[in-house]
Amino acid sequence: MEQIREKVAVVGAGSWGTALALVLADNGHEVRLWGHNPSQIDEINQNHTNTKYLGDVILPEGIIGYSSLEEALVGIDTIILAVPTKAIREVLNKITTVHKHPLTVVHVSKGIEPDTFLRISEMIEEEMPEELLKDVVVLSGPSHAEEVSLRHPTTVTASSKRMEAAEKIQDIFINNNFRVYTNPDIVGVEIGGALKNIIALAAGITDGLGYGDNAKAALITRGLTEIARLGTKMGASPLTFSGLTGIGDLIVTCTSVHSRNWRAGNLLGKGHNLQEVLDNMGMVVEGVRTTKAAYQLAQKYEVRMPITTALYNVLFNNASPKDEVDKLMARVKTHEMEDLTNVLGEKD
Ligand SMILES: NC(=O)C1=CN([C@@H]2O[C@H](COP(=O)(O)OP(=O)(O)OC[C@H]3O[C@@H](n4cnc5c(N)ncnc54)[C@H](O)[C@@H]3O)[C@@H](O)[C@H]2O)C=CC1
Ligand SMILES: O=C(CO)COP(=O)(O)O
Structure with a gap:
């Protein structure tokens, strides 16, 4: 299958964000991995490791770490949001402060907001101005970062209100170790x-x-x-x-x-x-x-x-x-x- 090469920003450099950045880099995309801990970003750029989260896994050189969110988002129209549910609103707020172009937001977090009862896609719709949000896609499934980073066979599902958006994310991520299905039931x-x-x-x-x-x-x-x-x-x-x-x-x-x-x-x-x-x-x-x-x-x-x-x-x-x-x-x-x-x- 012919892969489309994209510029993608992964926002959140913990276990899951880093493992997904590795999948995207394996697929030949230009991957910018943003994290709020500068020493961790230095480690990613200098040693190509993120030891706190993924031990001695060597990351592809195609992953470039950023500690400036503004710089990471220049020219980007797809972001992978990989922070805990609790941090989603704060991070979206930072994104909309520095980025003024429409984005497809792919979220990979697994939670529901207490008290508002909102699902994460609903929190994103609530937090992002309409003119800055192209599509919201969720990527989810049985997928521990530790095994994905070792390129062990893994299957996940992409879902969105607009199936074309889910299919585009399926195309960006899918490879022979990481099989992506789609499901319209977000x-x-x-x-x-x-x-x-x-x-x-x-x-x-x-x-x-x-x-x-x-x-x-x-x-x-x-x-x-x-x-x-x-x-x-x-x-x-x-x-x-x-x-x-x-x-x-x-x-x-x-x-x-x-x-x-x-x-x-x-x-x-x-x-x-x-x-x-x-x-x-x-x-x-x-x-x-x-x-x-x-x-x-x-x-x-x-x-x-x-x-x-x-x-x-x-x-x-x-x-x-x-x-x-x-x-x-x-x-x-x-x-x-x-x-x-x-x-x-x-x-x-
Ligand atoms: N680890 C895994 O295997 C998988 C995790 N997930 C989901 O992905 C989401 C993220 O999980 P992990 O990466 O595993 O968590 P983690 O604990 O490994 O990393 C979380 C990252 O988010 C950062 N972070 C926390 N608060 C922040 C804030 N306010 N601003 C910026 N960055 C902040 C942390 O510094 C850390 O780098 C969770 O919802 C989890 O359920 C989903 C599938 C697999
Ligand atoms: O969602 C996950 C695997 O699919 C990760 O689960 P934990 O957050 O319990 O590690």
Whole structure:
């Protein structure tokens, strides 16, 4: 396939931004990687490494690090936004201050904003002046940066309200190690990517408590049910949850040692407190804030989300992880298929 060569700016030089910059550079694009930590940018330009996030991986020389956002964005019309959900508004604000030309914004973050309940594409639409925003595309799926940077086979999905925009991003990223699909269901893609982190925290907790694979399989399966239950009420297609950004990302995040959400949950299950865990992680654990947002959304949409509620109690009400598991197991008996029918919206 003939690749189009583009000038692309990756905004955010953490694990995921750096790994995606590597994919883009492998495809021959001119890649500018912006980060707010000047010493890290020096390391990228001088040593072609980003050791804090990707260890001894050698980055392609085609990646040029920038600590000036204004300089990084000169002549750019596509940006990859790769910062934690919490930083999205602040970074967009900086972008619109220095860049006055229309942009396609590809976001790769996995979260929902607590209190506003906005998905990330909605936050971008709210924060960017209409005349500066061409398209919003989300790129999501089962994809740990550590493995992408080693060029191990990975599959993800691009979604946008305008399919041509998603297809363009598919073309920019796709290669023989990094296979990109498209899906028109942006609500489902964003909800699946955000909510799987909640279940991964819970899976880490049960592993930390010493429970085995049965408990993890139960969390993945019943977790998917409650993600789909909320997602369909928010307008997602139920089919998306059986795809890469649904069950796919849920499996990888609940089972991989690379997952920060699983690792944080594991420490909580072993008895560490939340602040201690977050302080030691040194990278973003998106599931904590997303649990708050999903707990609030469950109440707004009157959807049963027992795993999310149990995790909310552990994170924000000081509940004991073991007591919450005991409570989940002792709930009133129910029919599995009746629950699944609810997912499809055929019953309240
Ligand atoms: N690491 C991974 O394998 C994947 C991560 N993601 C998502 O990508 C998003 C970013 O995650 P990671 O890169 O993994 O996080 P990270 O913790 O590795 O890096 C985050 C980067 O954002 C920077 N940052 C934080 N606040 C900032 C601000 N206010 N202004 C500018 N830069 C700021 C940090 O300095 C750091 O360089 C998250 O939403 C995560 O869920 C999605 C897929 C895979
Ligand atoms: O989203 C991810 C993999 O698809 C990364 O998950 P963590 O943030 O838990 O590391």
